[in-house]
Amino acid sequence: MEFKISKKVEEMQPSGIRAFFDLVLGMKDVISLGVGEPDFVSPWNVREKAIYSLEQGYTSYTSNKGMPELRKQISSFLKKRYSLSYGWDDEVLITAGVSEGLDLVMRTILNPGDKVLIPEPSYVSYGPVVSLTGGVPIFIETSVKNDFKVTPKQISDKCGKGVKAILFNYPCNPTGASYTKKELKEIASVVKKHNLLVISDEVYDELTYDFDHTAFPSLKDMKNRTIYLNGVSKSYAMTGFRIGWAVGPKKIIAGMTKIHQYTMLCTSINSQIAASEALKNGFNSVQFMKREYQRRRRYIVDALNDIGLECHCPQGTFYVFPSIKSTKQKSIDFAKNLLKSKKVALVPGVAFGKSCEGHVRISYASSYEDLKEAIFRIQSYLKKI
Amino acid sequence: MDEILEALSNDARITPQELSKLTGKSLAAVKSDIKKYEKKGVIVKYKAVINNDLLDDSKPKVRALIEVSIVPQKDVGFDRIAERIYSFDEVISCSLVSGTYDLLVIVEGDNIQTVSNFIASKLSPMEHVRGTATHFLLKKYKEDGQILKKKRKMARLNISY
Numbered sequence: 001m002e003f004k005i006s007k008k009v010e011e012m013q014p015s016g017i018r019a020f021f022d023l024v025l026g027m028k029d030v031i032s033l034g035v036g037e038p039d040f041v042s043p044w045n046v047r048e049k050a051i052y053s054l055e056q057g058y059t060s061y062t063s064n065k066g067m068p069e070l071r072k073q074i075s076s077f078l079k080k081r082y083s084l085s086y087g088w089d090d091e092v093l094i095t096a097g098v099s100e101g102l103d104l105v106m107r108t109i110l111n112p113g114d115k116v117l118i119p120e121p122s123y124v125s126y127g128p129v130v131s132l133t134g135g136v137p138i139f140i141e142t143s144v145k146n147d148f149k150v151t152p153k154q155i156s157d158k159c160g161k162g163v164k165a166i167l168f169n170y171p172c173n174p175t176g177a178s179y180t181k182k183e184l185k186e187i188a189s190v191v192k193k194h195n196l197l198v199i200s201d202e203v204y205d206e207l208t209y210d211f212d213h214t215a216f217p218s219l220k221d222m223k224n225r226t227i228y229l230n231g232v233s234k235s236y237a238m239t240g241f242r243i244g245w246a247v248g249p250k251k252i253i254a255g256m257t258k259i260h261q262y263t264m265l266c267t268s269i270n271s272q273i274a275a276s277e278a279l280k281n282g283f284n285s286v287q288f289m290k291r292e293y294q295r296r297r298r299y300i301v302d303a304l305n306d307i308g309l310e311c312h313c314p315q316g317t318f319y320v321f322p323s324i325k326s327t328k329q330k331s332i333d334f335a336k337n338l339l340k341s342k343k344v345a346l347v348p349g350v351a352f353g354k355s356c357e358g359h360v361r362i363s364y365a366s367s368y369e370d371l372k373e374a375i376f377r378i379q380s381y382l383k384k385i
Numbered sequence: 386m387d388e389i390l391e392a393l394s395n396d397a398r399i400t401p402q403e404l405s406k407l408t409g410k411s412l413a414a415v416k417s418d419i420k421k422y423e424k425k426g427v428i429v430k431y432k433a434v435i436n437n438d439l440l441d442d443s444k445p446k447v448r449a450l451i452e453v454s455i456v457p458q459k460d461v462g463f464d465r466i467a468e469r470i471y472s473f474d475e476v477i478s479c480s481l482v483s484g485t486y487d488l489l490v491i492v493e494g495d496n497i498q499t500v501s502n503f504i505a506s507k508l509s510p511m512e513h514v515r516g517t518a519t520h521f522l523l524k525k526y527k528e529d530g531q532i533l534k535k536k537r538k539m540a541r542l543n544i545s546y
Contacts, residue, residue, distance in 0.1 A: 024544040034544035124546045295407035
């Protein structure tokens with residue numbers, strides 16, 4: 001007899017994208033613009049600290065919430081960077097990347113049927129983590145006309161019975177879109193009017209290029225209604241260490257901690273020590289990587305427009321989200337054809353929402369040489385079709 | 386550091402056209418900046434970093450790092466004697482340093498004898514040189530910020546969200 005798995009899990013979308021991913025992973029000598037992580041290895045001081053921690057015998061559990069030293073650092077970092085005051089002991093939780101933080105926060109705040117607004121294109125896990133808790137994701141389509149930014153009116157229009165929260169991500173994976181302080185203030189006023197909770201995924205905050213990043217809880221009246229998520233993955237090129245943090249109102253953090261202690265218990269002690277070193281001595285590495293990404297961004301945006309794939313210039317991350325409408329192909333077909341004929345991998349837009357058809361996500365977290373070669377290959381593919 | 390200099394110090398072969406794309410500056414501005422840097426001596430030269438250890442060379446060159454103690458001269462301090470030393474072709478690097486000696490000199494020669502001869506016949510007897518201590522270099526690991534060992538390919542997955 002075959003056992004059935006939970007309905008909710010069964011309903012989760014693996015879709016055609018999974019098969020495409022398998023195709024990419026099984027292929028050799030691919031130039032990949034489909035990678036969602038930095039092409040830098042974690043800074044040496046961070047790696048050295050992690051190695052040393054093992055030599056010293058740090059192999060135990062830590063406090064559920066995370067090591068006090070790391071939480072204190074995060075608290076003082078937020079104070080210094082964004083003038084935000086959070087108590088390190090009851091308003092900061094160390095999670096296994098922002099991904100775990102997201103899951104915890106949804107399970108903490110949602111009852112079945114509660115609705116969560118999610119601007120689309122959105123990171124792939126947003127919809128599923130909301131649905132898994134019994135919540136209902138309500139997507140708000142944004143478009144290139146608006147630089148993929150959600151407007152206060154769009155939020156307002158979707159607010160209504162049962163809408164409890166908005167899940168915000170800026171700079172945004174996959175579009176790179178981000179918001180100025182002025183734009184955020186306008187969004188904050190709608191959020192307040194409709195009494196929404198805000199889950200703000202700001203893991204790409206350090207990779208903002210055209211203006212200073214504003215943390216959502218630093219806006220007037222937003223701190224007590226925002227769960228701020230961040231981590232070391234993108235800024236410090238530490239994806240594999242799996243360290244993120246959730247910062248927010250005591251009651252919500254306490255709720256998240258309850259789930260975390262039963263499911264994750266705590267994150268790896270060595271990773272926490274490495275993250276602590278990154279926050280302490282990693283500033284120069286972040287700035288170095290940011291300058292490098294900034295140069296590649298200029299190159300890739302111009303190059304894509306030059307070869308006929310319309311591409312807006314994003315304000316942050318290491319992604320661009322060009323249109324492939326000129327090819328008249330579906331994004332998954334475009335990605336497959338390009339992979340098969342030219343061995344260039346990228347992520348079809350539909351992975352980030354139904355409304356994202358006609359776009360692909362290109363990551364410029366690759367060496368300049370690889371980017372040049374990839375552009376050359378895409379161009380020769382476009383000439384053939 | 387200026388963006389153009391940062392990019393050039395990483396890859397001296399990058400073209401003004403590429404620099405213009407990467408920095409967002411106009412081609413003319415990039416060219417004029419480079420010219421300005423060259424004229425001012427900020428950009429001294431464009432060169433490749435070579436790992437001699439990998440050369441199929443039957444006669445590899447020998448390098449020595451020499452600590453030189455000198456007596457500073459009136460009015461010109463260490464500069465004049467430094468100039469006399471660094472003007473030799475054998476000297477590939479020369480710096481004034483703090484600590485127990487004064488000049489750190491790197492000398493290159495065809496073999497240990499030529500380097501030793503240079504030290505014995507040119508450097509040590511020089512007026513105002515009080516003494517030298519020589520260290521022959523055995524293996525180079527990193528030069529000009531560049532690790533010489535070939536980098537391993539990163540273990541990133543080819544595709545991820």
